[in-house]
Amino acid sequence: MKMDNNSLQSVFNALIPWYLEFFRKLPWRSNPVPYQVWLSEIVFQQTRIEQGLPYYHRILKTYPDVFSLAKAKEDDLLRLWQGLGYYSRALNLHKAAKIIIEKYKGVFPNELADIQSLPGIGPYTAAAIASIAYEMPVAVFDGNVRRIMGRIFCISNPVSKDVCKALEEIIKNYQPSFFNQSMMELGALICKPKSPDCDCCPVKEFCCAYKKNTISEFPSPKIKKEKAKLQLLYFKILRADMPGKFALVKRNRSSIWKGLYEFPIIEGHAKDEIVLEFSRKYPFLEVIETPEFLMQGKHELTHKSITADFYSIYCSGNFPSHWEWLDENSVKEKGMHKLMFEFFK
Ligand code: SF4
Numbered sequence: 568m569k570m571d572n573n574s575l576q577s578v579f580n581a582l583i584p585w586y587l588e589f590f591r592k593l594p595w596r597s598n599p600v601p602y603q604v605w606l607s608e609i610v611f612q613q614t615r616i617e618q619g620l621p622y623y624h625r626i627l628k629t630y631p632d633v634f635s636l637a638k639a640k641e642d643d644l645l646r647l648w649q650g651l652g653y654y655s656r657a658l659n660l661h662k663a664a665k666i667i668i669e670k671y672k673g674v675f676p677n678e679l680a681d682i683q684s685l686p687g688i689g690p691y692t693a694a695a696i697a698s699i700a701y702e703m704p705v706a707v708f709d710g711n712v713r714r715i716m717g718r719i720f721c722i723s724n725p726v727s728k729d730v731c732k733a734l735e736e737i738i739k740n741y742q743p744s745f746f747n748q749s750m751m752e753l754g755a756l757i758c759k760p761k762s763p764d765c766d767c768c769p770v771k772e773f774c775c776a777y778k779k780n781t782i783s784e785f786p787s788p789k790i791k792k793e794k795a796k797l798q799l800l801y802f803k804i805l806r807a808d809m810p811g812k813f814a815l816v817k818r819n820r821s822s823i824w825k826g827l828y829e830f831p832i833i834e835g836h837a838k839d840e841i842v843l844e845f846s847r848k849y850p851f852l853e854v855i856e857t858p859e860f861l862m863q864g865k866h867e868l869t870h871k872s873i874t875a876d877f878y879s880i881y882c883s884g885n886f887p888s889h890w891e892w893l894d895e896n897s898v899k900e901k902g903m904h905k906l907m908f909e910f911f912k
Contacts, residue, residue, distance in 0.1 A: 585769035586749035645902030659687025706734035711754025717786030
């Protein structure tokens with residue numbers, strides 16, 4: 568079957584009624600206020616609904632509108648985000664809220680180009696917000712759409728530009744919010760990457776891969792690059808004049824975990840003995856006792872595999888003024904990334 572107007576209309580004539588009967592009753596669907604649709608699209612990037620829903624509710628309760636979000640303290644927002652990962656999403660959300668206040672007087676923009684110009688919003692998210700919040704006839708393209716289109720039309724490598732062009736020829740014949748969300752829902756509930764539930768699929772009679780029993784071949788898998796490995800050494804630095812306290816530093820060097828708190832760190836393997844490595848990185852501190860190994864943590868990001876070794880170390884000397892000294896109770900008030908969070912669990 569060719570991916571043309573007629574065949575696509577047959578697919579959506581079956582898919583949208585199925586969506587309207589079976590869609591998950593999510594809060595931004597019954598009341599698609601632009602702020603809430605935007606928040607949902609950011610929270611659920613790379614995140615399953617079950618995992619992200621408690622975060623969505625907590626953030627919305629704390630920041631019910633773009634004004635309160637723009638006024639939020641970055642640390643408070645990061646703390647609410649703690650455990651959800653991909654923290655740049657929270658920082659971009661915050662930056663975008665400020666832009667919406669300054670440039671759009673607090674009204675979420677309703678032009679596609681303006682939506683896409685906001686931090687943290689790419690073509691998929693812009694199309695999703697525009698269609699769900701404003702019923703704009705723009706088609707979304709992501710991994711779900713790639714997989715579904717690949718299977719229905721037996722296309723090994725569906726190209727975003729071609730699929731969007733074909734979908735946008737017919738999206739105006741439907742309600743754009745239902746059109747896009749019906750595909751999202753089919754991808755999430757039925758046409759899953761592994762073991763799709765074809766028997767329950769509303770479009771199986773139009774599906775080329777189903778008819779030919781070649782579902783696993785479509786679309787062809789993307790070639791995965793091997794992940795880079797990153798080794799970190801974290802130091803819980805203790806000092807005699809502040810018993811029970813240790814230093815935390817706000818991270819600002821790179822985009823990973825920017826703005827979150829962690830122990831003083833050395834990036835890379837310990838090539839020499841730990842004390843020597845530590846003294847090279849922190850020459851203004853004197854190590855008083857042999858460091859003690861505490862634990863090893865591991866964390867997987869999309870492009871990186873991270874291993875972190877945690878040590879405690881007693882020091883004296885000239886501690887940097889930007890280091891914050893906390894204890895086991897006060898540390899819980901800081902936004903930290905998953906490795907640190909695991910450490911204090
Ligand atoms: S029939 Fe199966 S493979 Fe085809 S669209 Fe439906 S769930 Fe996906």
